[in-house]
Amino acid sequence: xxCVVNESxxxxxxxxxxxxxxxxxxxxxxxxxxxAIQEKFxxxxxxxxxxxxQSLNIPSxxxxxxxxxxxxxxxxxxxxxxxxxxxxxxxxxxxSWLIGEQLQRHLGIEEGGTxxxxxFSLHYVACLGCCSLAPVMMVxxxxxxxxxxxxxxxxxxSYRLEGKE
Amino acid sequence: MTKTVIKVGMASCGIAAGARPVYEYLQEKLGDRExxxxxxxxxxxxxxxxxxxxxxxxxxxIIYGEVDIESLDKIIEQHVLKGTPVKEKAIISDSFExxxxxxxxxxxxIVLRNTGIIDPTKIDEYLEREGYKGLTKALEMAPDAVIDExxxxxxxxxxxxxxxxxxxxxxxxxxxxxxxxxxxNADEGDPGAFMDRSVLEGDPHSxxxxxxxxxxxxxxxxxxxxxxxxxxxxIKHLNIAIEQARERGFLxxxxxxxxxxxxxxxxxGAGAFVCGEETAxxxxxxxxxxxxxxxxxxxxxxxIFGKPTNINNVETLANVAWIILHGASEFNKYGTGKSxxxxxxxLAGKIVKGGLVEVPMGMPLREVIFDVGGGIPGSKKFxxxxxxxxxxxxxxxxxxxxxxxxxxxxxxxxxxxxxGMIVMDEDTCIVDVAKFFLSxxxxxSCGKCPFCRIGTKRMLEILERICDGKGTPEDLTLLEDLAYxxxxxxxxxxxxxxxxxxxxxxxxxxxxxxxxxxxxKCPAKVCTNLIHYTIDPNTCIGCTKxxxxxxxxxxxxxxxxxxKIDDSICVRCGQCKSVCPVKAISVE
Ligand SMILES: Cc1cc2nc3c(=O)[nH]c(=O)nc-3n(C[C@H](O)[C@H](O)[C@H](O)COP(=O)(O)O)c2cc1C
Ligand code: SF4
Ligand code: SF4
Ligand code: FES
Ligand code: FES
Numbered sequence: 001x002x003c004v005v006n007e008s009x010x011x012x013x014x015x016x017x018x019x020x021x022x023x024x025x026x027x028x029x030x031x032x033x034x035x036a037i038q039e040k041f042x043x044x045x046x047x048x049x050x051x052x053x054q055s056l057n058i059p060s061x062x063x064x065x066x067x068x069x070x071x072x073x074x075x076x077x078x079x080x081x082x083x084x085x086x087x088x089x090x091x092x093x094x095x096s097w098l099i100g101e102q103l104q105r106h107l108g109i110e111e112g113g114t115x116x117x118x119x120f121s122l123h124y125v126a127c128l129g130c131c132s133l134a135p136v137m138m139v140x141x142x143x144x145x146x147x148x149x150x151x152x153x154x155x156x157x158s159y160r161l162e163g164k165e
Numbered sequence: 166m167t168k169t170v171i172k173v174g175m176a177s178c179g180i181a182a183g184a185r186p187v188y189e190y191l192q193e194k195l196g197d198r199e200x201x202x203x204x205x206x207x208x209x210x211x212x213x214x215x216x217x218x219x220x221x222x223x224x225x226x227i228i229y230g231e232v233d234i235e236s237l238d239k240i241i242e243q244h245v246l247k248g249t250p251v252k253e254k255a256i257i258s259d260s261f262e263x264x265x266x267x268x269x270x271x272x273x274x275i276v277l278r279n280t281g282i283i284d285p286t287k288i289d290e291y292l293e294r295e296g297y298k299g300l301t302k303a304l305e306m307a308p309d310a311v312i313d314e315x316x317x318x319x320x321x322x323x324x325x326x327x328x329x330x331x332x333x334x335x336x337x338x339x340x341x342x343x344x345x346x347x348x349x350n351a352d353e354g355d356p357g358a359f360m361d362r363s364v365l366e367g368d369p370h371s372x373x374x375x376x377x378x379x380x381x382x383x384x385x386x387x388x389x390x391x392x393x394x395x396x397x398x399x400i401k402h403l404n405i406a407i408e409q410a411r412e413r414g415f416l417x418x419x420x421x422x423x424x425x426x427x428x429x430x431x432x433x434g435a436g437a438f439v440c441g442e443e444t445a446x447x448x449x450x451x452x453x454x455x456x457x458x459x460x461x462x463x464x465x466x467x468x469i470f471g472k473p474t475n476i477n478n479v480e481t482l483a484n485v486a487w488i489i490l491h492g493a494s495e496f497n498k499y500g501t502g503k504s505x506x507x508x509x510x511x512l513a514g515k516i517v518k519g520g521l522v523e524v525p526m527g528m529p530l531r532e533v534i535f536d537v538g539g540g541i542p543g544s545k546k547f548x549x550x551x552x553x554x555x556x557x558x559x560x561x562x563x564x565x566x567x568x569x570x571x572x573x574x575x576x577x578x579x580x581x582x583x584x585g586m587i588v589m590d591e592d593t594c595i596v597d598v599a600k601f602f603l604s605x606x607x608x609x610s611c612g613k614c615p616f617c618r619i620g621t622k623r624m625l626e627i628l629e630r631i632c633d634g635k636g637t638p639e640d641l642t643l644l645e646d647l648a649y650x651x652x653x654x655x656x657x658x659x660x661x662x663x664x665x666x667x668x669x670x671x672x673x674x675x676x677x678x679x680x681x682x683x684x685x686k687c688p689a690k691v692c693t694n695l696i697h698y699t700i701d702p703n704t705c706i707g708c709t710k711x712x713x714x715x716x717x718x719x720x721x722x723x724x725x726x727x728x729k730i731d732d733s734i735c736v737r738c739g740q741c742k743s744v745c746p747v748k749a750i751s752v753e
Contacts, residue, residue: 027470028452031435035394069454069611070435072394089357089551089587090513092601098738105716125395126356126438126605129363130178131513132212132520143181149740150714 009047015040016051030058030066034073043074079114079121081159084138085152088127096135100124102149106156119163120156167223169201169245174217174281176208176366177398178359182215187232191218194241201245207367209281210272211265212520214256220244230256230265268518271537273499273507276483277523280367285402288409291370297415299486303378304423311382311489312338318493319505320485324350324441324478325556325583326658327504327571330485333475336465337383340473345385347376348450348469348476351392351399352434352441355554356605358585360509361479363521365392365399368483369406373429375482377415378489380427383475388429391446394436403431438555438609442657443476445611456611457657478583480509501527504570512538514587515545524569531565534588545590548689549674553582555602555609556662558669559595578669580662594691595674596681600628602666606659617660620651624667632692636682645671690752693737697753702727704749711741711750 019036023029033056037048044067053060067073085100100111103122107115114121130136133145137152144155173179173188188205195201209217214230218240221227227250229240236254243249250258256265283290291297303311316331337345349372353361365372376388392400407429410416418426432450439445440455447469449455468474484506488496497505504526510533513519517539524533534540534550541547549559558579560567567573574581589598607621627644630636648664648671655661671678680686687695700711700720707725712718719735722728730741730750742750 028450030452031433031449032452035433035435066452066454070437072436087356089355089554089585089601090519092357093514093587093589093593093598101736102716102738126354127359128177128181129359129396130181130212131357131359131511132178132215133181134513136181143177145181148743149716149738 012041012045012048013051016048016055020052020055024056030063031070034063034067038073041077043077046075076114077118080119080163081139081156082121082123083156084123084125084128086126086128086130086134086136086138087124088131088134090127090131091135094134096147099135099137099147099149099152103152103156106153119160170204170219170221171195171201171245172204172206172219172221172281174207174209174211174215174219175205176280176363177396178208178212179215179217180398183233184216186234187216187218187237190234190237191241195245204284205286206282207280207285208277208363208521210277210521210523211256211268211518213518214265220250223248225250225258225260227255227259227263228257228265229254265518268537268539271528271532272523273525274523275487275496275499275507276364276371276480276509277521278368278487279371280363280521283368285367285369286405288370288406288413291368295490296370297374297486299488299490300374300377300381300415301421303381303489304421304425306489308338308382308384311378314489314493315382315485318488318496319500319503320481320488320496321504321571322478323480323484323508323583325553325580327581330477330481333465333477334379334382336463337385337473337475340466342473344387344472345380345383346469346472346474347380347383347385347388348446348464348474349376349388349390349479349482350441350443350446350476351390351396351479352446353393353396353479353583354438354441354609355583355585356438357513357551357554357587358511358583360511360521360584362396362399363511364479364483364509365396366402369399369402370410371483371486372479373403373406373410373416375477375485376429377420377427378485379475379477379482381423381425383473385473385475386426386428388427389450389469390429390431391434391440391450392431394433400431400433407431437611438605439611439657439659442659445657446476447474454611456613457659459656480584499525501568501570503572508569508581508584510569510584510586512586512588514551515541515590515593516588517542526570527568529566529568530560533569533586534565538588541588541590545592547588548591548593549589549595549598549670551579551587551589551598551666552585553580553662553665554585555606556580556658556665557582557585558665559589559598559673560669561673564673578665578672580665592689592691594632594687594689595670595677596628596631596687597689597691599667599670600625600632603628603663606663610659610663611657614655614657614660616651616654617656617663620647620654621660621663623647624651624664628667631678631681632687633694634681634685634692636678638679638682641671641675641678641682696737697732698730698735698737698739698742698750699732699753700728700730701749701751702729704747706747706749708746710744710746714740714744716740 445455712720
């Protein structure tokens with residue numbers, strides 16, 4: 001799972017150097033480098049992308065272009081619990097949009113947003129591969145299936161309790 | 166005495182359904198017994214009954230469904246230890262009547278020959294089931310003879326387009342160059358399908374073996390598996406399998422003493438549907454934005470880093486070793502016309518037996534949905550089946566006798582696609598489904614072609630208007646017109662096929678569009694702006710349940726007094742209706 005660290009600039013540089021070294025001289029590794037950075041920091045900090053651009057001599061527009069093309073990359077830190085609601089076809093026909101609306105209301109955020117307390121981020125994703133359990137959502141790696149709007153809220157509340165402990 | 170073997174279905178969806186505690190409990194109770202072996206296996210296919218536990222004892226095989234700790238205790242106590250099966254929990258049995266015995270009868274398992282049977286993290290289990298025998302045989306054949314065998318089998322690409330695999334390999338073989346690539350397309354972008362994931366999770370070696378045979382046939386040294394990052398378990402199992410294959414000499418230099426060198430690495434995708442398109446996929450492997458480019462040049466001539474490249478889908482490759490080992494004629498005895506062998510489908514939506522099925526090509530859709538899939542749950546009526554995801558179409562009842570083969574399905578306006586099969590009942594709004602797919606492709610358009618980028622946006626706006634009750638009859642004409650323009654004006658398959666869901670629904674369900682446009686009604690009662698929830702004051706007993714569940718406090722009323730919904734606040738979530746004990750709430 002993603003491990004989130006808050007590092008000073010020097011600390012960040014050290015981490016970035018480690019990542020860059022692994023990929024230096026290998027063509028076609030931009031995506032790999034970016035995912036490694038995201039894995040470390042939980043998102044792509046601007047300073048990190050600048051650093052990579054200078055260090056590998058790739059124009060920063062190109063790095064940002066690649067990063068913004070792929071939906072996996074994020075430019076803002078994520079909440080402690082990342083909620084991925086499936087909006088695939090099977091989940092859609094089982095009413096997943098109602099769950100999405102309920103979660104947005106409940107958390108007071110839009111799709112893609114993070115709650116003010118930093119506890120929850122909400123994303124819509126395509127098929128999680130558990131269509132027979134539709135509608136489905138994943139919270140940090142754990143899948144919850146056969147949801148109703150009510151049940152989805154209950155699930156989040158159980159994480160909230162856990163998060164406060 | 167032979168060992169009792171217990172298998173737990175631990176594909177992603179099994180884990181989601183609670184298979185892990187089941188596995189751990191078995192380990193705890195039976196882990197140190199010499200006479201019991203506990204295995205983790207991939208998708209058994211009966212996804213609708215998960216968690217699944219199979220017990221193989223004294224030569225007989227029984228699968229238990231919906232297993233929890235309580236029933237597990239019984240299974241351990243009575244079956245594993247004493248040899249008496251727990252009949253009421255059994256769903257499949259080879260010795261007595263069980264509810265799902267027939268579910269597997271109509272299926273033919275070539276691609277899924279090992280999934281759900283072997284532990285995918287143990288190469289020896291793959292080897293015990295003819296693993297790498299296809300490769301061994303291929304290495305004794307001339308590369309051209311391998312290609313001939315695949316050609317003769319009639320195998321066609323399972324990634325959607327159905328291009329003859331042998332022909333593709335021949336082009337790649339003939340292409341000039343010492344360095345060549347074999348790419349396995351494991352991007353599986355259809356947002357309602359999980360065939361490739363199940364194969365990768367449950368039987369990764371079958372794909373690796375297929376790539377090896379392809380590499381030998383076309384003269385390639387490098388293999389790349391382009392897998393979606395959203396499939397962590399598939400990537401994990403692939404990595405283990407690649408490592409084990411290297412250790413045993415199936416990958417690396419001088420494979421099995423044949424002089425053939427080949428190795429494979431994994432490239433993770435980063436979430437872009439268009440990267441499933443082969444030219445975009447290659448750009449992504451090179452680390453760039455995944456933008457499609459015109460063909461020719463085809464990948465066979467100018468592929469990754471400019472080298473000749475052969476790209477095949479996961480399921481296509483999983484067929485290969487079986488064909489080489491058993492022969493083209495064993496394979497092409499299944500199927501009809503120009504579609505031979507089997508096809509794997511991920512059955513989902515409003516269907517009783519949702520899961521992974523593999524059926525011979527040519528089986529009518531009706532048989533797949535009603536016999537294999539068990540039909541529609543409850544007393545609801547079938548409305549449509551969606552094939553081919555965002556590039557495909559929705560077919561009505563009247564088309565259900567269409568056999569699943571490439572040509573027949575294309576003739577309906579849908580496509581075979583990669584194997585997503587979503588069943589819809591009367592509660593599904595067809596216009597909403599068209600809107601759903603269009604908003605998906607609109608979002609995923611890479612933006613290169615104006616028609617794909619802007620045309621799909623205009624189409625989406627029209628559909629939104631129609632669903633909001635603001636559509637006009639002219640909108641339907643405009644929609645159709647735009648659909649053809651987007652089809653013709655787009656460079657890659659994404660844009661060329663994006664209008665298919667709209668076109669097929671306009672063709673088969675025009676009346677439903679018309680109800681939205683002319684009568685401002687959504688017959689399935691889905692489109693928010695066209696429906697209203699009301700409480701019948703004569704039926705309401707004033708229990709207050711609805712008022713408590715309403716997320717926006719749209720319901721007022723005193724205890725034991727009739728309640729009332731404020732339509733201007735109501736967000737049409739339907740939760741009140743589902744909790745009312747006396748069915749006083751209706752939606753119109
Ligand atoms: C927008 C788009 C998305 C695609 N997505 C996939 C995919 O997820 N998996 C796949 O195997 N093929 C996909 N394809 C088809 C590939 O371009 C290619 O035809 C296929 O991988 C070839 O393998 P096959 O001949 O074995 O089917 C897609 C095509 C388009 C136009
Ligand atoms: S449909 Fe939802 S929002 Fe409307 S009244 Fe019922 S519970 Fe409230
Ligand atoms: S739930 Fe039904 S019976 Fe109870 S107050 Fe609401 S409408 Fe009346
Ligand atoms: S569509 Fe939601 S899990 Fe497949
Ligand atoms: S049986 Fe679990 S994924 Fe199919």
